[in-house]
Amino acid sequence: MMRAAGSEARGRERVSQPVEGRWGGNARRAGVPVLLAGLALGIGLLAAGCAADQPDIFRARGSAGEEIRQLAVQIFIILSVVLITVWALLAYVIVRYRKRPESEASETRGNLKIEIVWTLIPAAIIVVLFILTVRTTQNLALPDPGAQFTVVGHQWWWEFDFADEGFATANEVHVAARRQVSADVVSTDVIHSFWVPQMGGKVDMIPGHVNKVAFVPLKEGRYLGECSEFCGAQHGKMRFLFVVDSPAEFSDWVRAQQQPAAAPASPEARAGAAVIATVGCGGCHAVRGTSLKGTFGPDLTHFGSRGGIGAWSLTNTPENLLTWLEDPQAVKPECLMPRVALPPDQQKQLVAYLEELQ
Numbered sequence: 001m002m003r004a005a006g007s008e009a010r011g012r013e014r015v016s017q018p019v020e021g022r023w024g025g026n027a028r029r030a031g032v033p034v035l036l037a038g039l040a041l042g043i044g045l046l047a048a049g050c051a052a053d054q055p056d057i058f059r060a061r062g063s064a065g066e067e068i069r070q071l072a073v074q075i076f077i078i079l080s081v082v083l084i085t086v087w088a089l090l091a092y093v094i095v096r097y098r099k100r101p102e103s104e105a106s107e108t109r110g111n112l113k114i115e116i117v118w119t120l121i122p123a124a125i126i127v128v129l130f131i132l133t134v135r136t137t138q139n140l141a142l143p144d145p146g147a148q149f150t151v152v153g154h155q156w157w158w159e160f161d162f163a164d165e166g167f168a169t170a171n172e173v174h175v176a177a178r179r180q181v182s183a184d185v186v187s188t189d190v191i192h193s194f195w196v197p198q199m200g201g202k203v204d205m206i207p208g209h210v211n212k213v214a215f216v217p218l219k220e221g222r223y224l225g226e227c228s229e230f231c232g233a234q235h236g237k238m239r240f241l242f243v244v245d246s247p248a249e250f251s252d253w254v255r256a257q258q259q260p261a262a263a264p265a266s267p268e269a270r271a272g273a274a275v276i277a278t279v280g281c282g283g284c285h286a287v288r289g290t291s292l293k294g295t296f297g298p299d300l301t302h303f304g305s306r307g308g309i310g311a312w313s314l315t316n317t318p319e320n321l322l323t324w325l326e327d328p329q330a331v332k333p334e335c336l337m338p339r340v341a342l343p344p345d346q347q348k349q350l351v352a353y354l355e356e357l358q
């Protein structure tokens, strides 16, 4: 009972921790130009079928994100100067050469000087934008020391496979701050896109093809990750938590993830262990150290330590887990998780067991 109470307390603590990004971000400190640029980008994101709520790319916390933020600001400033100059010239011309009763419009053509000037100025602007962009692209290219883990896109959840360390997890991944993250990204079904807005740019996840993602997380925190390529009905509920730990915390996390599932402590969870072994969850899910060895769905070995259910369709609380198990299709229509039809007492035991998987 002590253990169950402890894990519940940890659960609350976890949920109440601030998450950078959509679940608790703070864009109020951003200046007006940044907000305007954000608005323009937000409209672009909406048009692309992504979330209505914009992730905050202007508070970059990763090396790639910072490079991209700087480029976005530089381009915004240059284009603002162009816009203001054109508007000012337009206003001047409208006033200076407005129609007067006594004047006739004269036709001017073939002014070579003007033709050269208005060709050279835009060409120079494009050259500057080109140089800035190429420089950013070069800065984004980091050495490839080999992938530390593989991100696998599924409809609609994320698998993080740490093959060298011997574990896999789902919808939540930890990395060490100020150390380069290098990962392979792939997909098992359709094209998804890996994106942690505060870390860096999007990387497509293409079936049958391995793409690379590399950046240095600069600051500890909990960040929103999401799929940024439309991938089916639940594209919008394909999110994950990207946690940047201190190097020592990260080592602890890896060690904890490597452990097989702890034996259930409370009587209810023990009963739940018997339920899960017989009800067929093992056809899709694995719980290392038990008879559940499925690989089709998320690995549940440390399910209770994660903050979300169904790729963050719900936060991970016992009540929400019960809702999810009773009817996943109501929470996330068309997802591949079937409803777990069990008597209410067994549902509760299953929930107790899963939440104890810390």
Ligand code: CUA
Residues within 6 Å of the ligand: 153, 154, 156, 191, 192, 193, 227, 228, 229, 230, 231, 232, 235, 236, 238
């Ligand atoms: Cu996966 Cu959109």
